[in-house]
Amino acid sequence: MGAFSLAATVALRCPTTVSLHRERTSNPMIKRKALLAAGMTTALAAALVGCTNNNGGSGGGGGSGASKSNCTNDIKVKDVPVVTYWGWLPDTAETVDNFNESNDDVQVCWSNAGQGGDEYTKLSTSLESKSGAPDIVQIEYDWLNSFLIQGGLVDMTEHGIEEYKDNFTEGAWRDVSSGEGVYAVPVDLGPVGMWYRADIFEENGIAIPTTWDEYAAAAEQLNTATGGAVKIGNFAPNGAGQHYAFLDQAGAVPFEFDNGNPTEITINHNDDATKTVYEYWLDLVDRGLVGTDQAWTPEFSTALASGKYATAVYPVWYNAHIPDFEDPEAGAVWRAAPIPQWDTANPVQVNWGGSTLAVTTQASDAALATKVAAELYNTEERQKLGVEKGGLFLAMPEMIESDYFKDLEYEFFGGQKFNGEFFAQAAIDYEGVMFSPFSQYYYDESQRLLSEAIEGNMTAAEAADELQKSLETYATEQGFTLN
Template structure:
């Protein structure tokens, strides 16, 4: 299950250490204690660190980690894990950056969402895990999450979960209005028109403007608006994938075919329950949220593959998901990595899956028990088969900006205008592009289109 992280604006936060963050170290300097060296660390060294013991602090909000900590401490009784929730998403990133800049008060291990990982990795506040042989774990994870933790030639975290996208749809509504489950986004637009014409109070989906959704849709369309090579960054929302999304979604906005309802609001939950919001294109972490948030619609909903931008394709994208990273300033890096490996590549994976997390590990995505799991909420459908296929088909090559948290915070000031005025999505994306380029240049990056 994905705990919803509300992404609030971070105007003026100064997420990057200084104007030349990417060019200089943002960490508090050299560390002492286990794992502070830069050379390879053997399995024997990790075992010795665990046997010696100590205390590590983990900043994370993901609820299944509580049980993981309990089991880790039972297996390694000389190690104590102090699990602290300092806030979800942006709240934690603010606290984390403040600790980095102060040179003290930070954790040994931090949960970092994939979209935010680059800014901390390139800011040199995260430990490159290559010295532990982390790159050897690549085949254990699905492509999307692994690509996200691979930054500028290094491995800066281990994937904790994933969010391959699927189309959640209200079968009861589709049957009532004789709609066909769309296999392409053009068919999706057609369904939107038919539904709203038949019932002016019903909409194919909601969308009040969301940066994460927009970038995920562009990702699935084959877009590569962000290109990052060290300190060289380019932003181009006129590429083919971005244009496909903007042109198609503009039809929905221009004809008022999407409910102007903010996700996670009371009105949103009501719409999902009463059938006035008929679909959601979102990550595989959504089922648990439907079960807990919209219990009255149990049995009405189903899951289908994400509609395609080109008939016959099977391209997917990620929406959401987090990693665990070791802070470069940690005096207990070996213990930190040992916890990461236990939680994200060891026994902790099954613990989290039992708690409702969606896996990033291919062995679990492919296991028969996982694939055969029946979801009562979806009328007994084996929905994991859809999610697993989506995870395998995530389009490759996607990159986020090394200051994506800031970029997302100004989404509503740029692209968001297309949802509340005559501004087009294409114009909004151009404004977002310009704002992102300017901010990057101000932070010392070499930027351009």
């Protein structure tokens, strides 16, 4: 198969952490749904700032509700049920057209309501006002529980979703489940690896690290060999998605939440595993071996482009960002490797990013919407549109394990077949994780306290302990009972 490039087609993934004013309530006895509708939803509608729409604003449906007369696409078959859908992936227009051309009993009316936070603001407003939400909406995994506790998502097990379970990886299915319920259909995943400057490692005679101990040793070697000019990587204060993957790999379980018992939560963010991860990275910071640039900033991209950083421990979708760095260092050679492990005898694969298709409680026909969400990518043609036009690492073993997918060569990376080399197996081996039902508060507090630790105002253990206290206080104020 010829060399493959996603740079011109993929929607560049953006950080899940966004700034949001934290509203608190003084009455912890307030009922969960009422509180979140008035508190969290108002905060989202007022202050959620997400990534800009990479489709150039051509979606046409943003802010106009989910009207079936306001489709970006053309309806191919008249006088049949129409399911409304908000999504932002770059393949969506072609995928929806293909779906509509292939089905004469249902049609999809697609609108782009914005990417990430922009869409979430509109969705939260629609849920609060009880009108204007689409039947199907694209939501990232780590935001599902936040909308779930607003009562905004349908339990798809009531509409036959279980018959599709084997179409998806175990980890992805775990990520869309809560208790006995399933609240979204997985679309894509972000198995984490290590992007690295092969030329820098080779020039300095340093082996590519396979463990975190080796990573720290390589950091020291790079520092010595380059006189501190090159750091092995970056520990971003606002890198909550990355940090959460690190915690998961180390065995931490920061949150336990079951929508079957929606007022109860377990928070365990200062256990040994969490402190091990914090201490590891903050030790590298203290020794000047890694940077602390904010992620998703020009400074961070420039540091990677210029050779200041030799690695980026990021998901598979970061392959689309690297070729777009401005003013890259001449002769830079980028390659991909598996994420370093704590124990190579017991490797743990982790995920960061990816999105889902959820059915909202405002769907006019939840059963039909569930079927459409489950079948939007269920043909080979539409799966290849997702891969080639959308740059998606689909959460479907049928695609992940196919020769077509494993044999894709990525031109910018020297024709490397990194899907087949390790990312495909990493996605299959990923077991899933539990996310917070108040993601934004968690991300904000994590960034605040890690920034304090990076600045030397508290130790790694103190940061974990303070985060635990803050999360417990916030959860209690939101009406949760702590287990």
